[in-house]
Amino acid sequence: MIIKNTCIAITLVTVATVFAVPAKAQVLEEIVVTAQKREQDIQDVGIAITAFSGAQMEELGIEQSFDIAAFSPGVHISGNLAGQNMQFTIRGVTQNDFNDIVEAPNAAYLDDGYFAIAQAQTFAVFDVERVEILKGPQGTLFGRNATGGLIHYLSRKPNFDELEGYADITVGLFDSNADATQTKFEGAIGGPLSDVAAARVAVMYNQHDGYLNNLYPAQAPVGAGSASPGPGAGADLGDDDTIAVRGTIDLKLSDRGLLRLSTNYAKTEIATGPYQSKSTIAVLDANGELINVIDTPANETRLSIQGNADGGGDAIDGDMFLPDGGIGLTGRPVPGGDFFGYIDADGDDFDTSGDFAFEDSGDTETFGFNARIEWEFDNGAQLTAVSDFKDYEKLLFIDVDSAPVNQLANYAGVDATSFSQEIRVNWENDTSRYVAGIYYLNIDTHSDNGLKAPGTSIIGGLDIGVVSNLETNSLSVFGQAEFDFSDKLTGIIGGRVIREEKEFDTAIGVFPSLSNFTVNQGGFIPNIFGAGSPFIETDEREDTLWAGKLQLDYHVTDDFLIYGGVNRGVKAASYNAPLLGAFLGSGGAPALPYDEEVLVSYEFGFKSTLQDGRTRFNGTAFYYDYSDYQAFLFVGVGGVVINADAENYGIELEYVTSPAEGWDILLSAAYFDATVKDVLLRGGSPLPARDVDPTYAPELQATALVRYEWPVGNGKMNVRGDVSYSDEFFYNLRNFDADKFDSYTVVNAGIGWTSEDNVWDFDFKINNLTDERVGVQGFDLATLCGCNEVSYQPPRWYGFSAKLSF
DSSP states (O other): OOOOOOEEEEEEEOOOOOOOOTSSSOOOOOOOEEEEOEEEEGGGOSEEEEEEHHHHHHTOOOGGGGGGGSSSSSSSEEEEGGGGGGEETTTTBBOOSSSTOOSSSSEEEETEEEOOOOGGOOOOOOOOEEEEEEESSSSSTSSSHHHSSSEEEOOOOOOOOOOOOEEOOOOOEEOOOOEEEEEEEEEEEESSSSSEEEEEEEEEEEEOOOOOOOOTTTTTOOTTOSSSSSTTOOOOOOOOOEEEEEEEEEOOOOOSEEEEEEEEEEEEEEOOOEEEEEEEEEEOOOOSSEEEEEEETOOOOSSSSEEEOOOOOBOOOOOOOGGGGGTTOOOOOSSSSOOOOOOOTTTTTTEOSSOOOOOTTTTEEEEEEEEEEEOOHHHHHHHEEEEEEEEEEEEEEEEESSOOSOEEEEEEEEEEEEEEEEEEEEESSSSEEEEEEEEEEEEEEEEEEEEEOOOOOOOEEEEEEEEEEEEEEEEEEEEEEEEESSSSSSEEEEEEEEEEEEEEEEEEEEEEOOOTTTTOOOOOOOSSSSTTTTTEEEEEEEEEEEEEEEEEEEETTTTEEEEEEEEEEEEOEEEOOOOOHHHHTTSSGGEEEOOEEEEEEEEEEEEEEGGTTEEEEEEEEEEEEEEEEEEEETTTEEEEEEEEEEEEEEEEEEEEEEOOOTTTTTEEEEEEEEEEEEOSTTTTTOOOOOOOOOOOOOSSEEEEEEEEEEEEETEEEEEEEEEEEEOOSSTTTTTTTTTOOOOEEEEEEEEEEEEETTTTEEEEEEEEOOOOOOOOEEEEEETSSSEEEEEEEOEEEEEEEEHHHH
């Protein structure tokens, strides 16, 4: 049987026009992109691209890197840690492994600098020139060969002509019983330092309280698990305290050359991740194998369902760790509750009760430096060299059961660096264009992951940890050529050859827990939770990979392009760094390495400009043939990446028009039908393999936004409203009934005024007007705590902003 996933995405967006106010954004403003490593109008590029200027993103309310997904057909979000770390999903391609040694299949860049750590895809968006989202394999020209596509943010550059800048402040209130408030400031200033130098500095600060109202110790159990994990337990969750700064200086080396130096820094302090708990129950076959998970019926007291009997808590679930919640339970103490009797009283609303919930328990810190040289030779050829260094540090926590039971917390820590160097040359003649280059990447990652049992917990004072190191060295050569066979027909051929080396080591076992906020310290405790622990493994590998592209572009007219081609993308092999139970349950050391994935994409599309430039209509159809797709299979309380073949086919449409002054409309749609084939419910399962839906891929997405502006006094007033709909989607590859989020409809609204000279902007907005529950991330823990942990986007939010530009 083949279980398939059908996805349709429809987006209707209206943003400000510039008929009378040139400084404001319009959808139909010309967007120049660099998807082919040279500047081109987006309508002249035979690639499925969604692009927005910085001004457009301000109009759309884009504050975080992942917010742009709502306005791009076929793009969604996944990740972990209750939304504190997000990743992009493009056309159903995703991987939500929560260990930071992994690289995402959809790459993210800032100013041609690759984010080598998957969880680094979450960052604040401020002072940005534009974003480009490229769908499908992009390995021929971009420095890291992501199979699904890429998201490229480009920051605003210094101005050599005049001093300019802005200051923007926002205050807001989250509508929950926590009464959380928000204050955000964003500003930038830049201009010439001399005839040959210009600089720009941008800053952003955001602070908001936790919107998830924590009632702990309400509903804490009696007896086992009732002790507090420590002082400060029970904090409200969902807060943010972030400061970020970026500085750029441009130096003219001559009339032919430019040196750009930029640096960026960001630091965030946040509470424990804002997961909530819902009660779930495992369904077992006659042999005790887990075959489904459902929401716990209101009158249910069994630990699991095995026919008409109680199958107990020791289900065969591919994770050899903590059956019966770790204390040998015989039933659920409260009908409909989890193993410890907890029921979230208001369901998916924003009151909860969680014990391992501490203010400022987590933090992330990133630093980056980027150097770019551009040089034009006498013959017109252009040399570009980009050097990029990034340093990532992170330690974040979540409460595993997300309930008032002192059982387990999960921690995710990373200390990593990346360095990349790209050197490329572009040249052209009357009938052809070329780009060729080399790319080097080094990623050095140290990861600390695991489960923490506080000293007062059921288990008592242990870190069940995994310590891993992965160093990657990748060297590639690439090139692409375009040949004009006539004034209408162009052929494109490109390729990349990659030599990749990886060195990996991991140690999986148990440490003493020295405190709630330190992890994996004090040395391994030998021979605990299974003979032979700690388990120490090392490996290294070398691979030669290749990617390629063949395409034809045909300009029917100057305003109508059709294109079709085939792309081969590849993502390198790598290693799992699983938690102890997942390591044992998946077969131990043989399950650590996984193979490269290969995607062959067949795509046909068109781009048209109509009505004297007032309308654009673009579309593409594709078929994906995946070999060894790298999918994350979560079982028990951990997971591993597996290889499985997959296929996907779909269509995407974008329609943009300005029907009258003051109005713009953008309509986009995406449909895909994806299947991940022959997936076992656990490693070594005796049950037949299943064909399943990919995770975080809703069947139907739809968004409609309307904005209208008109003259008022010495400026213009605008009103706007948007409605977004998403169908249900699975968050676990096994596609169990309980492991999916419901469909949702979100309404946003706002009113604003801009002065005629574009110096002042005032805006009042309401996000999530109807206070809808929007599922973000979830994990199935039915055999650990009789629950799933789930997280949601914030509740209704009211905000006012004022912006001064000069």
